[in-house]
Amino acid sequence: MLTKELLRVSRAGGGYHPQFVDAGVDDLAARVLGVYQGHVGERRAALDAALTDLERDADDFKLVRGFAKLLERDATFETQSPVEPRRVRRRVFEAAESVGVVDDSERQTALERAGDHFGVAPSVLEDALYADRDSRQVMAAFDPRWSPSELRTQYNLSLAQTALFDATEVRVRSSEPATLVSAVKRLQLLYEIVSTPSGREVVVTGPDALFSNTRRYGTRFARLLRTVAATAEWELTATIDDRGTERELHLSAADVTVPGVEPVSEVTYDSGVEADFAARFEALELDWELIREPEPLEAGEHVVVPDFAFDWRPGHEGGVRKTAPDESAFRVYFEIMGFWTPEYVRKKLSRLAALEDVELLVAVDDSLGVGDAIDAQAHRAIPYSGSVRVKDVRDALRPFEAELVAESADSLPDSLEPDADVVSLAALADERGVSEDAIEDKSFPAHELVGRTLVRPAVLDRVDERIEAGQTLAEVQAILDDHGIDDDSAVLSRLGYRVEWDGLSGGTVRERETD
Amino acid sequence: MSLTLSYDSGTVRLQGDYPADLPGVQADERSKSGRAPAYRYADLRQALDEAGVTYTDRVLSLPDLSLSTTYDLRAYQRTALDAWHDAGDRGCLELPTGSGKTVVGIAAAVALGTPTLVVVPTIDLLDQWERELDREFDVPIGRLGGGEQRLEPVTVATYDSAYLRADEIGDQFGLVVFDEVHHLGGEGYRDIARLLAAPARLGLTATFERPDGAHEVIEDLVGPVVHRIGVDDLAGEHLADYDIKRIEVSLTPAERERYEAAQSTFTDYLAQSNIRMESGSDYQELVKRSGTDPRAREALLAKQRAREVMMNAQRKVDRLGTLLDRHREDRIIVFTAYTDLVYRLSERFLLPAITHETSAGERREILDRFREGDYSRVVTANVLDEGVDVPDANVAVVLSGSGSEREFTQRLGRILRPTDDGSRALLYELVTEETAEENVAARRR
Numbered sequence: 001m002l003t004k005e006l007l008r009v010s011r012a013g014g015g016y017h018p019q020f021v022d023a024g025v026d027d028l029a030a031r032v033l034g035v036y037q038g039h040v041g042e043r044r045a046a047l048d049a050a051l052t053d054l055e056r057d058a059d060d061f062k063l064v065r066g067f068a069k070l071l072e073r074d075a076t077f078e079t080q081s082p083v084e085p086r087r088v089r090r091r092v093f094e095a096a097e098s099v100g101v102v103d104d105s106e107r108q109t110a111l112e113r114a115g116d117h118f119g120v121a122p123s124v125l126e127d128a129l130y131a132d133r134d135s136r137q138v139m140a141a142f143d144p145r146w147s148p149s150e151l152r153t154q155y156n157l158s159l160a161q162t163a164l165f166d167a168t169e170v171r172v173r174s175s176e177p178a179t180l181v182s183a184v185k186r187l188q189l190l191y192e193i194v195s196t197p198s199g200r201e202v203v204v205t206g207p208d209a210l211f212s213n214t215r216r217y218g219t220r221f222a223r224l225l226r227t228v229a230a231t232a233e234w235e236l237t238a239t240i241d242d243r244g245t246e247r248e249l250h251l252s253a254a255d256v257t258v259p260g261v262e263p264v265s266e267v268t269y270d271s272g273v274e275a276d277f278a279a280r281f282e283a284l285e286l287d288w289e290l291i292r293e294p295e296p297l298e299a300g301e302h303v304v305v306p307d308f309a310f311d312w313r314p315g316h317e318g319g320v321r322k323t324a325p326d327e328s329a330f331r332v333y334f335e336i337m338g339f340w341t342p343e344y345v346r347k348k349l350s351r352l353a354a355l356e357d358v359e360l361l362v363a364v365d366d367s368l369g370v371g372d373a374i375d376a377q378a379h380r381a382i383p384y385s386g387s388v389r390v391k392d393v394r395d396a397l398r399p400f401e402a403e404l405v406a407e408s409a410d411s412l413p414d415s416l417e418p419d420a421d422v423v424s425l426a427a428l429a430d431e432r433g434v435s436e437d438a439i440e441d442k443s444f445p446a447h448e449l450v451g452r453t454l455v456r457p458a459v460l461d462r463v464d465e466r467i468e469a470g471q472t473l474a475e476v477q478a479i480l481d482d483h484g485i486d487d488d489s490a491v492l493s494r495l496g497y498r499v500e501w502d503g504l505s506g507g508t509v510r511e512r513e514t515d
Numbered sequence: 516m517s518l519t520l521s522y523d524s525g526t527v528r529l530q531g532d533y534p535a536d537l538p539g540v541q542a543d544e545r546s547k548s549g550r551a552p553a554y555r556y557a558d559l560r561q562a563l564d565e566a567g568v569t570y571t572d573r574v575l576s577l578p579d580l581s582l583s584t585t586y587d588l589r590a591y592q593r594t595a596l597d598a599w600h601d602a603g604d605r606g607c608l609e610l611p612t613g614s615g616k617t618v619v620g621i622a623a624a625v626a627l628g629t630p631t632l633v634v635v636p637t638i639d640l641l642d643q644w645e646r647e648l649d650r651e652f653d654v655p656i657g658r659l660g661g662g663e664q665r666l667e668p669v670t671v672a673t674y675d676s677a678y679l680r681a682d683e684i685g686d687q688f689g690l691v692v693f694d695e696v697h698h699l700g701g702e703g704y705r706d707i708a709r710l711l712a713a714p715a716r717l718g719l720t721a722t723f724e725r726p727d728g729a730h731e732v733i734e735d736l737v738g739p740v741v742h743r744i745g746v747d748d749l750a751g752e753h754l755a756d757y758d759i760k761r762i763e764v765s766l767t768p769a770e771r772e773r774y775e776a777a778q779s780t781f782t783d784y785l786a787q788s789n790i791r792m793e794s795g796s797d798y799q800e801l802v803k804r805s806g807t808d809p810r811a812r813e814a815l816l817a818k819q820r821a822r823e824v825m826m827n828a829q830r831k832v833d834r835l836g837t838l839l840d841r842h843r844e845d846r847i848i849v850f851t852a853y854t855d856l857v858y859r860l861s862e863r864f865l866l867p868a869i870t871h872e873t874s875a876g877e878r879r880e881i882l883d884r885f886r887e888g889d890y891s892r893v894v895t896a897n898v899l900d901e902g903v904d905v906p907d908a909n910v911a912v913v914l915s916g917s918g919s920e921r922e923f924t925q926r927l928g929r930i931l932r933p934t935d936d937g938s939r940a941l942l943y944e945l946v947t948e949e950t951a952e953e954n955v956a957a958r959r960r
Contacts, residue, residue: 008806062806086877089867096865097890102840110865130858133872188524192545207524207682208710210541211552216678216706 001222002162006066009163016240016247018163020156020255021063028058029148029155032067036075036142044077045135066155076141081131083118088128091117150259160256161225163249165218167238170204172224175233177202177296178305183227187220193298200295201237215241225251230258274307274336277363277388284390287314287435288397294333299354306333306360310397312404314435332359332400336388361396363388401435408434415443421456422484423447428454451490459483464495473499473507518570520559525682525710527551527559527574537562553685554736557714574712577689580668582625584651586618591744596622598742599717606738607696607718614744616719617647620692623717624652629689630668634677634707636695638875644671644694661875674704681710690715693737697722700729708736757931757940763948764830777821784814826853831914831945832863838943839864839892842910845934846885849894851914857896860914869895907932912943 008019035054039047051068055061079085095110111122118125130136146154164170171194174180184191184204191204204224206217221238228234238249281290294309311329335352337345352360366385382392416439418428429436436452447454466479476497477488485491492499498512518531529540529549539555542548551559556574563570588596595608596619604627610616624631633644638661648656648669657670659680666684691711693699696718699708708716718737724730766774788804788811790797804811835849851857854870861868867881867890884890893908909932931940 061809061812089877090880092865093867093890097892100843101865102836102843107863107865126862129862133858190524190545205545207526207550208552208706210526210543210550211539211709214706216682216703 001165001219002066002069002158004162004165006062006069007162008060008062008066008159011242011247014247016163016242016249018156018159018249018251018255020159021152023149023152025063026148026152028063029067029151032064032071033144033148033151036068036071036139036144040139040142042139043135044137044139047139048135063155066159067151070146070151070154070158071142071144074142074144075139077134077137078140079132080138081128082124083120083128085128085130085132088114088118088125089130092125092129146259153257153259157226157229157256157258160229160251161222163240164221164225164238166215166240166242167218167221167249168205168213168215168241168246169209169239170221170224171201171237172204172228173199173201173235173295174228174231176231176293178293179231180228181296181303181305183224187224189217189220189224191303193296193303202296213239213241213246225256226258229253229256273387277336277390277393278308280390281393284394286394286397287312287316287401288332289313289316289329294331297333297355297358299351302351302354304335304351304355306335308334308336310334312400314429314433314438330400330404332361332397334361334363334393336363337365359400361393363393405435405437408432409438409441412439412442415445417444417446418454420484421459423454424486425449425452425454448494450494451487453485453487453490455485455491459485460491460495463491467492467495467497467509469497469509469511471509473509476509518563518568519573520570521573522553522575522686522712523550525553525685525706527553527556527712531570533570534563534566534568552709553712554709556712560714575686575689577630577687578668580624580628580630580654582628582652582654582669584621584625586621586651588618588622589615591748592619592622595619595742595744596626599623600626602738602741604690604715604717606716606741607720607723607733609720609723609740609743611744611748612721616694617644620644620694620717620719621648621651623692623715624669624690627690627715629715630687631670631690631692632677632684632688632711632713633669633671633692633694634674635671636674636698638673639878640694641671641673642875642879674698674701674707677707678703681707685711685713688713690717693718696720696733696737697725697730699733699737700725700727705729705732705736708733757942759942759944761944761946762834763946764828764834765948766824766828767830770824770828774821774824777817777824780817781814781821784810784817823853825947826851826914827856827859828947831947832860834945835860835912835914836864838910838912845891845910846908847892847910847912848908849892849912849914851894851896854896856914857894860894864892864894866892866894869893871896909934909938909940910943911941912945914945 010017010019031054032051035047035050039050051064055064058064081088091114092110095113096107099106099110099113101107101110108122111125115122115125144151172180180202181191184202189204190207190209191202194201194203204217204221206214206220208214209217225236228236232253234253236249236251238251240247240249278290278292288310289312291309291311293305293307296303296305310332312331313329337348352362361380361382363382363384366383380396382388382396384392412432412434416428418431425436425439429439432439444454447456448460450460463479463483463485467476476492480486480488480491489499492509493512496512497509499507500510501507518529518533521528521530523546527550528543528546529537529551533540533549537549537551538558539551540549540559541551543550560572592615595610599606599608604623608616608619610619620633633648635641635644641658641660645656645658648671652669654669655667657665657667658672659666659670659676660673664676664680666687668687670688672680688711691708691713693708693716697720698704699718716737718733723733723740765771785791790801801811801815805815806812839847849860849866851860854872857868857870860866867885869878869881873881881890881893885893911931931942933940
């Protein structure tokens with residue numbers, strides 16, 4: 001963190017924008033590093049003078065000072081003196097008292113008397129007298145932990161932290177809500193979860209924030225930022241008390257990262273049971289997208305971060321996602337409760353019971369013997385032992401699915417006439433944002449359903465004209481490709497052909513014998 | 516559900532059903548409970564009792580303390596303390612410097628027999644209170660500040676440490692004493708009083724009124740002034756008579772040249788930029804501009820150089836030599852606002868020096884030795900300002916002043932004592948002639 005007077009901030013447009021720096025300042029960062037490196041073995045006063053020169057040179061002296069402030073921690077200063085200065089002072093002042101020093105000769109007499117005591121020359125004592133003053137200490141070592149570009153990264157982080165000193169409230173969204181909530185608790189901040197148009201936010205304040213907009217949590221906000229900035233995706237908005245004027249500060253991963261720390265972007269799991277479940281569930285390629293540690297849910301006084309959420313996303317790409325900030329999808333939360341003490345389970349169940357109005361599935365280890373308790377609390381319980389069976393989860397999701405399919409089917413007209421001459425049911429479902437189940441039973445007056453593909457009759461006719469018995473399979477596939485048809489065997493079958501296979505890949509198209 | 520009061524990070528938390536319109540209480544959605552700032556605790560309890568509500572009170576869990584003191588309160592100290600009791604153990608006392616505020620604070624803690632927190636503005640006062648309480652009380656004394664964080668039922672804390680830790684320790688004291696309570700009006704410091712639950716509160720100060728009107732905040736948080744003693748009420752008993760001698764010295768030709776060069780850089784910039792240095796806010800404006808405008812920054816640095824030339828004038832140092840020579844038999848304290856000048860004088864005349872760089876241990880050692888007569892001369896920068904137990908001197912030399920009248924006279928009243936043969940104490944003010952510094956001195960008169 002920087003000191004307040006090193007804060008560089010622009011208030012353009014009524015906002016509050018810390019002046020973050022980019023790679024363009026790496027040269028300057030390198031020069032400041034160089035000044036430190038070049039002053040090992042010299043007095044601090046000389047270092048300070050060199051830094052002052054650099055400040056005059058640079059466009060922005062505060063930036064130079066900010067860099068220096070961050071490097072200061074890596075420099076070791078020590079008192080270099082043959083005799084301990086405080087002992088020297090006591091002796092010298094005693095001697096001066098007895099002499100009564102006013103003029104130079106009296107001064108010399110006093111120094112000689114004290115020098116006799118230590119067995120050193122008066123000039124040595126003159127040097128030793130205040131060798132322990134900060135400005136006269138010598139830089140014994142300098143071990144920078146940052147390269148110039150890392151120094152710049154750290155500067156940006158420190159700058160943002162400094163800006164947060166004057167924050168009265170901080171609102172955060174993060175891809176790792178559990179990390180965020182535990183950091184908030186560790187820092188003894190108070191928080192609430194609020195819904196915003198762009199997702200849920202954790203709003204962080206202090207206990208006494210009810211009574212006044214207090215800035216006394218600034219240092220804790222600053223420390224919170226370090227945790228937040230080490231995660232992959234986050235956004236932060238703070239209310240800043242800017243000498244009595246309220247301003248908004250926005251920060252994101254684009255502004256601030258932590259030097260030397262790669263953001264943890266891969267999904268992490270608390271237990272093998274969870275990791276195992278995620279892998280097997282993904283392999284099913286359902287229309288549910290699995291989300292690891294979604295946003296925290298408010299449960300009475302507490303917050304629960306469920307292990308997973310299932311988002312209804314027909315035709316999604318697959319893979320386990322981390323929190324999706326903007327959610328319009330239907331969502332079912334899923335908590336896997338492992339083997340824990342009965343007290344823990346009781347606490348957890350009471351929190352789940354207090355959950356706001358959301359859909360929730362709970363997988364319960366059979367050995368817990370609490371399945372009934374959960375059923376009684378109207379949560380859908382999935383018993384398991386060893387590992388969670390995906391089939392059971394699928395079964396539990398099916399009632400939602402049926403409802404969602406029916407809902408989306410209802411939202412479509414009974415008959416559909418896609419513009420394309422050829423379109424697969426999958427592509428059409430995707431285009432409409434529904435599952436294939438939802439459009440299967442519709443009528444398609446302008447198309448014919450061949451296999452899982454809709455084809456206009458005119459296209460079928462043109463294809464038929466170009467296909468003759470005796471052509472190789474490769475030739476025929478090229479013709480079908482020309483018309484955008486993937487569903488080869490279904491179309492050939494519809495047109496009255498069969499494939500005479502020759503080995504594993506090739507073949508010849510023949511007329512199909514009619515019965 | 517029955518009602519429970521508890522302390523939570525600077526607030527009183529109410530769990531259960533509570534009546535509407537309790538003093539300071541608001542509903543807190545975050546924790547599904549009621550909440551009031553901790554300083555309303557006493558009011559809150561009174562309101563609940565008056566309404567006949569039963570409740571479980573877990574706000575303070577304090578041990579009983581049996582404290583005693585050997586101090587025999589002087590009549591005016593007794594009167595002040597009684598006035599505070601009559602006001603419900605709340606409020607501020609305005610007592611002149613040197614009238615024994617520490618004694619009054621100790622007597623208050625003894626009377627209530629409850630864990631007590633004393634909050635003080637400086638490390639010197641921290642040391643002084645700690646020493647005094649340790650001498651009086653037969654319990655370990657806690658200390659927050661000056662590199663130590665040790666909590667005990669009787670604890671002394673700096674305003675800074677108390678500010679940082681108030682929300683955490685606010686349920687551990689029944690009485691809080693704010694020494695130099697006018698500091699509590701500061702924007703951040705007022706939180707200290709807000710976050711503590713202590714029902715009994717005592718403020719001590721020599722000057723309650725603040726120019727910024729913040730004393731109204733103090734009245735709310737600690738209580739109004741319940742008793743006032745003027746300097747005149749104690750005249751003759753504690754305050755010394757002294758004379759002031761003002762000595763003008765001139766700059767050397769080389770200094771004059773450097774001074775004029777720096778000064779004109781400064782005035783040129785003012786002329787170009789239409790800032791007319793007529794008030795403190797003009798200066799603030801210049802400081803603000805210097806953050807972005809290199810020329811403003813250069814002007815500010817030039818102004819600083821000019822000041823340094825003026826304050827460090829060689830002939831002031833020479834003149835100080837003359838004064839030290841003239842007062843070889845006296846006890847002398849030399850003041851200057853510039854740390855570097857303190858060290859220059861210390862090295863030149865081999866004077867024991869005290870600045871903000873001096874460690875607490877060495878500072879104490881030097882003051883003790885001055886008090887005991889091992890040293891008869893000390894040079895210092897600003898650190899002896901407020902309420903500190905400074906040993907008597909009969910000569911003071913001021914090489915530079917801040918222009919703040921209050922600071923100036925407070926120092927004098929504290930330090931200067933007539934000598935045993937009855938001669939009056941003497942204050943020298945060394946000012947550089949024909950410079951802006953003269954205006955500072957003139958304004959003070």
